[in-house]
Amino acid sequence: MNIGFIGLGTMGYHLAGYLSKSTHNITVYNRNENKAQKWLSEYTGSKALTISDLAKECEVIFTCVGNDNDLNEVILEVLKTARPNTIIVDHTTTSFQMAKHANNLCNKNNCSFIDAPISGGEQGAINGNVTIMAGGKDKIFEQIKPLLSFYSNSIVLMGDNGYGQLTKMVNQICIAGILQGLSEGLSLAKKANLDIDKLVNTLKNGAAGSWQLENRAKTMSKNQFDFGFKIDWMRKDLGFCLDYAKQNNLELPLTKQVDEHYELLQNEGFNLMDTSVLIKQFDK
Numbered sequence: 001m002n003i004g005f006i007g008l009g010t011m012g013y014h015l016a017g018y019l020s021k022s023t024h025n026i027t028v029y030n031r032n033e034n035k036a037q038k039w040l041s042e043y044t045g046s047k048a049l050t051i052s053d054l055a056k057e058c059e060v061i062f063t064c065v066g067n068d069n070d071l072n073e074v075i076l077e078v079l080k081t082a083r084p085n086t087i088i089v090d091h092t093t094t095s096f097q098m099a100k101h102a103n104n105l106c107n108k109n110n111c112s113f114i115d116a117p118i119s120g121g122e123q124g125a126i127n128g129n130v131t132i133m134a135g136g137k138d139k140i141f142e143q144i145k146p147l148l149s150f151y152s153n154s155i156v157l158m159g160d161n162g163y164g165q166l167t168k169m170v171n172q173i174c175i176a177g178i179l180q181g182l183s184e185g186l187s188l189a190k191k192a193n194l195d196i197d198k199l200v201n202t203l204k205n206g207a208a209g210s211w212q213l214e215n216r217a218k219t220m221s222k223n224q225f226d227f228g229f230k231i232d233w234m235r236k237d238l239g240f241c242l243d244y245a246k247q248n249n250l251e252l253p254l255t256k257q258v259d260e261h262y263e264l265l266q267n268e269g270f271n272l273m274d275t276s277v278l279i280k281q282f283d284k
């Protein structure tokens with residue numbers, strides 16, 4: 001098969017790398033060509049100079065770009081030259097409406113679309129073990145699942161188009177709440193001079209254990225935030241959650257509060273820092 005991958009950013013770079021280990025031919029495209037060149041120095045494949053050049057050759061096309069507008073631009077470009085029956089698999093975190101819209105655009109051009117947002121952060125992408133929550137048609141999903149298994153052991157079709165993004169919203173809401181709890185807990189621990197290493201080792205196997213506790217508590221207590229999942233992306237995602245909730249007459253008070261803290265932190269210049277920087281609200 002000829003496979004294309006568009007968007008070699010923090011996540012896409014590694015995911016495309018895992019696909020290059022398959023027996024398929026992989027062609028990559030990145031808007032800033034230098035990243036595609038760097039990718040080619042590390043992995044086997046070829047690079048396309050334009051999205052339309054990539055699209056005309058590929059049966060399956062992966063995308064991992066920034067936000068709704070970026071995905072819209074990329075899909076419109078792909079569809080200019082895509083062959084009928086091309087499958088587009090999107091790993092971007094977008095709104096529910098965007099996933100529906102992308103699917104409609106693809107269907108009008110006799111192509112298929114799967115929204116397949118991911119969780120696990122850059123480390124998950126590097127390790128080839130992101131969690132994938134997908135939305136789309138069963139038959140199409142089954143065709144691309146073997147490709148996804150190159151970088152995931154947890155690939156679930158959650159429902160029709162858009163259900164992958166709805167699941168990702170729940171993921172982000174839970175992360176926001178966990179990080180707020182962790183920020184408060186660690187602030188108390190610091191005030192009380194508790195040994196943080198001992199604390200994490202004690203709590204991790206109990207009911208308060210979480211990925212965030214195990215992977216972020218120590219760095220949070222050392223004021224290290226220059227890595228990981230940036231606030232700018234988290235605010236985009238929480239915006240999708242709050243918009244969807246509003247449209248469906250649902251209140252999300254904690255998500256709203258955490259989003260407001262992130263907005264303040266963005267304004268203070270922490271926008272590219274990891275979401276665990278939420279603890280800074282207690283720096284007084």
Ligand SMILES: NC(=O)c1ccc[n+]([C@@H]2O[C@H](COP(=O)([O-])OP(=O)(O)OC[C@H]3O[C@@H](n4cnc5c(N)ncnc54)[C@H](OP(=O)(O)O)[C@@H]3O)[C@@H](O)[C@H]2O)c1
Nearest residue numbers: 007008009010011031032065066070092093121122229233
């Ligand atoms: N980072 C994480 O830990 C993480 C975890 C889970 C999900 N996600 C989600 O995954 C997506 C990608 O995240 P990332 O961290 O990999 O982002 P990133 O490092 O900023 O990379 C974004 C990639 O998309 C390309 N791109 C953006 N807009 C484009 C456009 N209009 N046309 C063509 N290419 C475009 C960029 O190209 P250039 O290089 O030319 O800018 C870059 O290759 C986001 O939706 C994010 O919310 C991220």
